[in-house]
Amino acid sequence: MNDSPLVLIAGDSHTEKAVSARWPKARIGGSFRDLSLLEYVASGIRPDLVVVDVSLSPRGESLEAWAARFKAAYPSSTVTVLDGSTNRMREDVSEVPGSTTVLASQTVVIWSPKGGVGKTFLSANLACAASMATGGNAVLLDMDLCSGDVAVHLDLLDGPTITDLIPVLSDIRPEGLEKYARRHGPSGLNVICGPRQPELSDLVTPEVVKSVLALSAKRWGLTYVDTAPDMASDVVGECVDAATKIVLVTTQDVASLKQCRSAMDIFTKLGIPGSAMAVVVNRASKDSLMPLPKVEEFLGVELAGAIPEDRKAAERSVFEGRPLALLSKSEISEAVWSILDHLSPGLGRTTSMKKTPRRRGLFW
Ligand SMILES: Nc1ncnc2c1ncn2[C@@H]1O[C@H](COP(=O)(O)OP(=O)(O)O)[C@@H](O)[C@H]1O
Ligand SMILES: [Mg+2]
The missing domain is CATH 3.40.50.300 (P-loop containing nucleotide triphosphate hydrolases)
Structure with a gap:
C-alpha cells in the first residue's frame, strides 16, 4: 500500500484517530457510521484502504463475510478491522478463514x-x-x-x-x-x-x-x-x-x-x-x-x-x-x-x- 492511502472509515472519532496514528499521511475519503453508506461511497472513489470498527454490525452478515464481499467487488482495497478495546488492527480480515456465513438481508x-x-x-x-x-x-x-x-x-x-x-x-x-x-x-x-x-x-x-x-x-x-x-x-x-x-x-x-x-x-x-x-x-x-x-x-x-x-x-x-x-x-x-x-x-x-x-x- 502506498504512503498516503485513500481511506474510508466505518466507525467513530476513535477509529478516525487510530487511522491518523497508523497512517499519518492517509487521505480520508469519508467517515461513516454505517457500512452500506461506506459501500455506496466506495463505488465512486475506490479506496486503497477501508478501516472498520469491530463493533459495527453489517446488515444480515458477519463482518468477515461483509469484508469478503467488499473485497470481491474491490480487489485492490484492503479491509482492516479495528478493535477499539485493544486498539489493534486486524489487517485484510477478508482473508481470515471462516468468513463463510453470508446472509443476504x-x-x-x-x-x-x-x-x-x-x-x-x-x-x-x-x-x-x-x-x-x-x-x-x-x-x-x-x-x-x-x-x-x-x-x-x-x-x-x-x-x-x-x-x-x-x-x-x-x-x-x-x-x-x-x-x-x-x-x-x-x-x-x-x-x-x-x-x-x-x-x-x-x-x-x-x-x-x-x-x-x-x-x-x-x-x-x-x-x-x-x-x-x-x-x-x-x-x-x-x-x-x-x-x-x-x-x-x-x-x-x-x-x-x-x-x-x-x-x-x-x-x-x-x-x-x-x-x-x-x-x-x-x-x-x-x-x-x-x-x-x-x-x-x-x-x-x-x-x-x-x-x-x-x-x-x-x-x-x-x-x-x-x-x-x-x-x-x-x-x-x-x-x-x-x-x-x-x-x-x-x-x-x-x-x-x-x-x-x-x-x-x-x-x-
Ligand atoms: N404455541 C402456543 N401454545 C399455546 N398458546 C399459544 C401458542 N401460540 C400462541 N398462543 C396463544 O394464542 C393466542 C393467539 O395468538 P396470537 O399470536 O395473538 O395470534 P394471531 O396473531 O394469529 O391472531 C394468544 O393468546 C397466545 O398466547
Ligand atoms: Mg396478531
Missing part, C-alpha cells in the same frame, strides 16, 4: 388467512431470537394496523408508533428509522409499533407501508413483519411484495389447514415461488387427528417447523412481555430457534442460546 412476513393462530406470538419470538443472534440487527414491524398487539407481546407500551413516522417519511434516511423504533431491552430487538388507536390505521396507507418496509430493509439486516389475517388488504399486499420469505402460520385443525393450502395456491398463482414460502404449525399437539407428517402431505410441503402447544407458558410470556425465545430451556424456545435456523441458515449457530443440534421437531 431478509424480509420475513408472518401471515395467515386466519386470526388467533399465533402470528404475533411467532413474529415476536422469531424476531427476538434473530435479534439475539445478530446483536440487535433485526426489526419487527407491526403491520396488523387495526388490531396489532406486538407492543403487548413485548411489553412496549409507551413511545412512538408508525403514525409518528408518516410526516417525515419522504425525507428520512434509513438510519432515521431508529428514532421511531422502540428497543425491546431483553433481546435488543428494534420494534416499530402499530397505531395506538384503530381509527388511526387509515393514515397508514399502502404507500406508507411500502416506504417503511424499504427503509427498514436498508437499515436492518433482518426485518420481520407481523400482519393482519386479511388476504384482500392492500397493506398485506405490500408486505407480501416486499417479502423475501412468507411464513404461513397454521394450526392442525382442518379449517386452518384448508385456508393455508388455498393461500399457498393463490401465492403460487401470483408468481411467488414455493422457495419463498414456509409453513409453520403452531400449537402443535401429538393428540391431533392431523399428525405433522399428514399435515405435510396435505399441504404438499416440508414444514419449516412446529411450535408445541403450551398454553400456560405462552400466556405467561405474553403477560410478562418476555418471548419464550429468550429462554434456553423451553420446548417452544427450541422450536423457535430451529425455525430461525431454517429460515436464515447459520444464524442460530452464532448464539450460545442454541446448544442443541438442529433436529426435525418434537412431534415427528
Whole structure:
C-alpha cells in the first residue's frame, strides 16, 4: 500500500484517530457510521484502504463475510478491522478463514388467512431470537394496523408508533428509522409499533407501508413483519411484495389447514415461488387427528417447523412481555430457534442460546 492511502472509515472519532496514528499521511475519503453508506461511497472513489470498527454490525452478515464481499467487488482495497478495546488492527480480515456465513438481508412476513393462530406470538419470538443472534440487527414491524398487539407481546407500551413516522417519511434516511423504533431491552430487538388507536390505521396507507418496509430493509439486516389475517388488504399486499420469505402460520385443525393450502395456491398463482414460502404449525399437539407428517402431505410441503402447544407458558410470556425465545430451556424456545435456523441458515449457530443440534421437531 502506498504512503498516503485513500481511506474510508466505518466507525467513530476513535477509529478516525487510530487511522491518523497508523497512517499519518492517509487521505480520508469519508467517515461513516454505517457500512452500506461506506459501500455506496466506495463505488465512486475506490479506496486503497477501508478501516472498520469491530463493533459495527453489517446488515444480515458477519463482518468477515461483509469484508469478503467488499473485497470481491474491490480487489485492490484492503479491509482492516479495528478493535477499539485493544486498539489493534486486524489487517485484510477478508482473508481470515471462516468468513463463510453470508446472509443476504431478509424480509420475513408472518401471515395467515386466519386470526388467533399465533402470528404475533411467532413474529415476536422469531424476531427476538434473530435479534439475539445478530446483536440487535433485526426489526419487527407491526403491520396488523387495526388490531396489532406486538407492543403487548413485548411489553412496549409507551413511545412512538408508525403514525409518528408518516410526516417525515419522504425525507428520512434509513438510519432515521431508529428514532421511531422502540428497543425491546431483553433481546435488543428494534420494534416499530402499530397505531395506538384503530381509527388511526387509515393514515397508514399502502404507500406508507411500502416506504417503511424499504427503509427498514436498508437499515436492518433482518426485518420481520407481523400482519393482519386479511388476504384482500392492500397493506398485506405490500408486505407480501416486499417479502423475501412468507411464513404461513397454521394450526392442525382442518379449517386452518384448508385456508393455508388455498393461500399457498393463490401465492403460487401470483408468481411467488414455493422457495419463498414456509409453513409453520403452531400449537402443535401429538393428540391431533392431523399428525405433522399428514399435515405435510396435505399441504404438499416440508414444514419449516412446529411450535408445541403450551398454553400456560405462552400466556405467561405474553403477560410478562418476555418471548419464550429468550429462554434456553423451553420446548417452544427450541422450536423457535430451529425455525430461525431454517429460515436464515447459520444464524442460530452464532448464539450460545442454541446448544442443541438442529433436529426435525418434537412431534415427528
Ligand atoms: N404455541 C402456543 N401454545 C399455546 N398458546 C399459544 C401458542 N401460540 C400462541 N398462543 C396463544 O394464542 C393466542 C393467539 O395468538 P396470537 O399470536 O395473538 O395470534 P394471531 O396473531 O394469529 O391472531 C394468544 O393468546 C397466545 O398466547
Ligand atoms: Mg396478531
